[in-house]
Amino acid sequence: MADWKDKLPEAAQEYLEGRRLDEVECIISDLPGIARGKAVPASKFARQKHFHLPDSIFFQTITGDWGEAAGEEGFIERDMILKPDMTTATAAPWTGDWTLQVIHDAYDREDEPIPFSPRNVLKRVVELYRAKGLEPVVAPEMEFFLVARNLDPAKAIEPMMGRSGRPAAARQAYSMTAVDEFGPVIDDIYDFAEAQGFEIDGITQEGGAGQLEINLRHGDPVKLADEVFYFKRLIREAAIRHDCFATFMAKPIEDEPGSAMHIHHSIMDTETGKNVFVGPQGGETDAFYHFIGGLQKHLPSAIAVLAPYVNSYRRYVKDHAAPINLAWARDNRTTGIRVPLSPPEARRIENRLAGMDCNPYLGIAASLACGLLGLNEELRPDPQFRGDAYAGESDIPDVLGNALDVFEEAEALHGILGPEFARVFSIVKRAEYEEFLQVISPWEREHLLLNV
Structure with a gap:
């Protein structure tokens, strides 16, 4: 855990100095730009290399309905592999406890970037x-x-x-x-x-x-x-x-x-x-x-x-x-x-x-x-x-x-x-x-x- 925290960006390390990290928000942008993801205890985040979310988060409209964009296999909500980009780790200073946010990138089972994940689109360009x-x-x-x-x-x-x-x-x-x-x-x-x-x-x-x-x-x-x-x-x-x-x-x-x-x-x-x-x-x-x-x-x-x-x-x-x-x-x-x-x-x-x-x-x-x-x-x-x-x-x-x-x-x-x-x-x-x-x-x- 100490080694993991030592690799955080400087601002995140300063935010946590002398404090106990409680939670990490693992987030990703959907098509509208809403933060989707999971909040996990800091101890669990230190042990995990990735987490999963269904690819259907990218098929959702701003109202919460769905576009029929799943492809030939149909709407089976296949899990994506979300990997943290630790250079994005930053404070969530409005929370009641000591929390970090970390942006993740989305990959498929073959470790290829999910092509309709917005951050991946920008990286491609x-x-x-x-x-x-x-x-x-x-x-x-x-x-x-x-x-x-x-x-x-x-x-x-x-x-x-x-x-x-x-x-x-x-x-x-x-x-x-x-x-x-x-x-x-x-x-x-x-x-x-x-x-x-x-x-x-x-x-x-x-x-x-x-x-x-x-x-x-x-x-x-x-x-x-x-x-x-x-x-x-x-x-x-x-x-x-x-x-x-x-x-x-x-x-x-x-x-x-x-x-x-x-x-x-x-x-x-x-x-x-x-x-x-x-x-x-x-x-x-x-x-x-x-x-x-x-x-x-x-x-x-x-x-x-x-x-x-x-x-x-x-x-x-x-x-x-x-x-x-x-x-x-x-x-x-x-x-x-x-x-x-x-x-x-x-x-x-x-x-x-x-x-x-x-x-x-x-x-x-x-x-x-x-x-x-x-x-x-x-x-x-x-x-x-x-x-x-x-x-x-x-x-x-x-x-x-x-x-x-x-x-x-x-x-x-x-x-x-x-x-x-x-x-x-x-x-x-x-x-x-x-x-x-x-x-x-x-x-x-x-x-x-x-x-x-």
Whole structure:
């Protein structure tokens, strides 16, 4: 047991210093990004090399129903072998006892990665880059709302009460006073993040009522996806401590902006360690333009992954702080693809289309996949856009059903993400979408009941 604990990451060792570890949560992300797994006594975890969960956790919709994605053998719920990645061991500081969380990877009986496990999908994409001598680097931005406790799904979501006793105000982007309203929640977010060994690059107030943004430092895509996966849980736990909810819905409140997970991309040459988007005199390279070209051509096929729910498409509203286009430009937040201001060595490309409701492993994998296709196909982007891109027409699917139609035809994208993942994802999302279509909304009852 002592040897096992000595190999833990530094932050986990510091968290447990002088304390007795009680429990380990063995977790894995399902398709929506929910943590699934088992909690085991620490003494048992020290003795086990793996544990089992049925593969059916990846066939489940967000509502708990099932897509018929089990394959030819039928729905027999075959056990997967889940192995811990001890580099992900981190505290669960909101628990009543001393608990660690450890992310696991899923394998079959032949020790092959389960192809529709989201973390495995991202690992597959990263390995395709490495096979070309490239190392992808990402930096995600996380937007979310702190809202009043909502116990009745029929009731509209409302902003939380700030410490002043007034509801969180909208249209206060970058206001430090607005951030202060959530001070106690933010303090716990910082404390939880520190206990887990995560470095926050900054917290700002966004444009929505009770909407915040957390930026993370750039790094390895799998590591950053792990952090977003962990962050969603720790932010929810911090909010609950203060009688409010944290939500990562793309569009939780009418007439307010939605929440995005902007993804910044750069690519390093494995041999030289230099950014391949930067030429000898600091200029922009062919790889820079090819990556943008790949995003422009293939992002429509990936929208179902970046915007995976019916609510996701309510975020894509013209002039509401979300892109509806595939234009690219330097330092222009109205375009779907933005090149931020930076010195040449830090040149990066920002995908602004992904919603915060996407699974972080799948969202980052899909974005990287589109860029990789651009590199492989040596695609050239459209000319840089000038002006307000919101003035144009939408370049992306406008409802989940249409997005799935495009995704299902995208053989090139399936080749990067994995055909078996594409098959399972499509079946599960179709089942979810068809379930939604059976729901009669308040709008329909209000306007159609007596008028048609």
